[in-house]
Amino acid sequence: MTTNVLDRPAPVGSLLREWRQRRRLSQLELSLGADVSTRHLSYVETGRSRPTSQMILKLAERLDVPLRERNALLLAGGYAPAYPEHDLDSPDLGSVCAALRQVLAGHQPYPAVVVDRTWTLIDANPAIDLFTEDVAAHLLEPPANALRLTLHPDGMAPRIANLGQWRAHLLGRLRHQAEATADVALAELYRELAGYPCADPEPEIDMAGPGSVVVPLRYRYQGVELSFFSTTAVFGTPLDVTVAELAIESFYPADDPTATYLRTRRPAS
Structure with a gap:
């Protein structure tokens, strides 16, 4: 042969x-x-x-x-791998998963998710129902992808008030991630998401608007427009491949009305 x-x-x-x-x-x-x-x-x-x-x-x-x-x-080079790769349900990652759940719970009443390197949705806190309540069921079937869920026409996209700006922000971030990691799966995901329709104008670069310090996500929910900014947290000194590829995406209220609304609403059970 x-x-x-x-x-x-x-x-x-x-x-x-x-x-x-x-x-x-x-x-x-x-x-x-x-x-x-x-x-x-x-x-x-x-x-x-x-x-x-x-x-x-x-x-x-x-x-x-x-x-x-x-x-x-x-x-x-002819050598054995140096870094282990455990499944998330492995006992070796028990403390890691417990820490992730603690962070998600502590972030209530604000939405937060855990994703892997290809943005597959690993876990989320109950407040994420604010974003997923009206999306198509097929986008939530495992393995659900957080970026596809956000930008797909059957997902969050129709309710994002500044879709062009938020889409350009996410696609730019994904493009940089694909270039930095040389990950074929990320490049394929970028091509898929970039092909989704968008009637809103998309800025070539992120520019601050009046009073803005970060790119906001402006989301329509039950007749109210909510404004968020997001942060990303990763493990500081990972020695396991799986742990190194996990990230917590946390959403915070970008204005007082959004903060008040989130503190008073009850996530769906």
Whole structure:
């Protein structure tokens, strides 16, 4: 049985060069940052020198390569992965999941969700029903995607008062994420979402409006227009691939009327 050359994994040196170019670093800049000689780095990238596992990890750290891709680099170099990847229901991640649930509960009465690297919805607090109440059922079927849920015509999109602005913000964020991680799934998601119809004008860059300090999400709910801003939280020092790819998206009221409304409403049970 013959193996197609296209099926063979790329050499680790070529992969490292791609990551360096993606980060827009010269060989000199990377060699200084990683404390290796430019000549040795050149030999590694061209395949003239086989890097040790420690060298691969040192370069990957300097290049801010995601843990999942660091494992891929190690495999390409002929080494075992360095970072474990546990399922969320694994006992090893019990304390992590407990912490996530505590954060979600503590964020009530404001909406918050936990997503993974491709924006798959992992968990949410009850206040998220404010966003999901009138969306199509098929968008909530597992594995539900938070960005698809937001921008799909059958999702939140018809109720977003500033859809063009919020859509441009989310697509820009997703594009940067796809470029930074070289994640094919994110690139495919971007192409899908960018193809959704939008009648509102979309700004090319985020510009502050009168009194604005962040891009707001203005959402119509039961005859009321609510205004939110969002924050993203990640684990600070993850050593597990799954944990490194989790993020908590929290929504806060951007004005006093929204805060008052959220404090007095009761999420659907």
